[in-house]
Amino acid sequence: MHPEVKKIRSILEDVSFTSGSFKIKRERCLLYYRRSSEDSVARVINLAHPTGTELHSLAEACIPAPFGRNSEEVLDDNYRKALKLDTFLFATTLDLHMTEILDQIRVDLVEGHLSTENRIRPELYKLNIYGEGSFFKPHKDTPRSENMFGSLVIVFPTSHQGGGLALRSHGKEWIFDVSSLLANSTAEVPRIAYAAFYSDVEHEVLPVTSGSRVTLTYNLYREHDTHTQGTFIDTGNHITTSELKQSIAKLIADPSFLPRGGKLGFGLRHQYPLKANGGKFEVADVLDLLKGSDASLYGACDSLSLPVDVRISYMPKGDEKRRYLTDSEFYHFTLYDESLSLWMRQEGVESVKEQEDWHDSRIHNSTRIFWVTPRTELSRVTTPFAYYGNEPDLGFLYGDICLVVDLIREGSSGEESEEEEVAESSSESEGLY
Ligand SMILES: O=C(O)CCC(=O)C(=O)O
C-alpha cells in the first residue's frame, strides 16, 4: 500500500465520542421537580449530595422509561430497565452553555475546521434514574431531525457502582466508566461526568450494581448561525485536517500513483440521517452535515482546491460485479428497460471500472477509481426502481455515499491498457476495491 494511503487511513481512524468530568458548583446541581402536571408545588433535590430519602422521592415522581422500537415506544424491562421524568416536570440549575462541555463537543465531534456558521444546540430530553439492577441494552438513539448529530449524557455524582456506558463503533469498544470518574466527587466539591457521541454509535448502559445513577440526556443539533460572519476557529481537529492535507498532497504529487489519472474515492465513516428511503434529498446536502473525520477529509480536499463531488456508489442487486457512480440528479429514477446497464449507459451514468467491468461491452463510460478509504455501508441509501423483466417488479439499488476527487494526470489519454487494470484490480489490499 502506498505509504500516504496508509497514513490517510490511520488519521481517519477517528473517535466517535468524547467524555470527561469536571468540578461544578453545588448550586448548579439543583433539580426542581413535580410529580405530575397537576402538581402546583415543586420539590427540590441537590444532586451533588442527595440523601437516600430525597432520591427515593425523586424516583417516585418518575415512571418506567420506554425505548423506541421501529416507530413505536415500547416498555420492556428485558431491554431497558430505568426510570424517566419528562422535561415538563422538572427544571435544572445546570446551564450547559456555562460549562466547557459544548466547546469540547465542538472540538472533538463536530468539524474538521469549525466555522462559526455552525452552532451546537443541546435540547434537554429526559431525566433518567438507573437504580440497582437497571440497564439499557445496546441501541442507537433515534435522530429526531436531519441536523441532529448526536446525544449527550450528564451523570450526577449520586453514589452508585456499575452503570458504565459502553460505546461501540467501527469494530471498537470504549467504556465510559462513570463511577470511577466521579469517585472523588464530594458534597463540598462535587463533580459531574459527561459523554457525547454520534447518533450512529451503538451504546449500552451496563447494569447498575448498587446505588442510583441519575442522568440528564440531551439531543445535540447543529444549527446554522445567521448572525456572525464565517471565520474559522482553530480546533484540535484542525490538526487532523492539516495532516490529511499534507498526505493527500503528497499522494497526488507522486507520479507513480495512478500514473494515468482516475478518481480518488473516499468512503464516509459516519451515518447521515438523509431522507433516503423514499424522500427527496440532494446528495450534495451531505456536505453541510459532515462530521468528525468526514468533515476533516472534506476540509483537507477543499483547502487543496481539489474539486470534491458527493456521489453515490451503487452496487445493483443481483448484479454484484458492477458499480456505478452517480450524482444527485440520479436519485429519482424509473427504469423502463429490461437491462439496468443499458439504461445507465443511455443516461450517461458513469460506471466505475472495477474487477470484471472492462470485459463488459455494454459499458462505455468507464473510469478507474482508487478507494483511498474503503466504501462503507454507514451512509447507505436504498433506491427503489421500477424494473421490467419477465414480469413487472420493483428492484432496489443499494448505494453508499462517498466523496470523489478527479485526479487528472498530464499526458493521460484516459484509456488504460488491460494489463495495468488486471494488475491493479487484483490487489484489493492496495485500496482498489
Ligand atoms: O445513561 C446513559 O449513559 C445513556 C442513556 C441512553 O442511552 C439513552 O437514554 O438513550
Ligand SMILES: [Fe+2]
Ligand atoms: Fe441511548
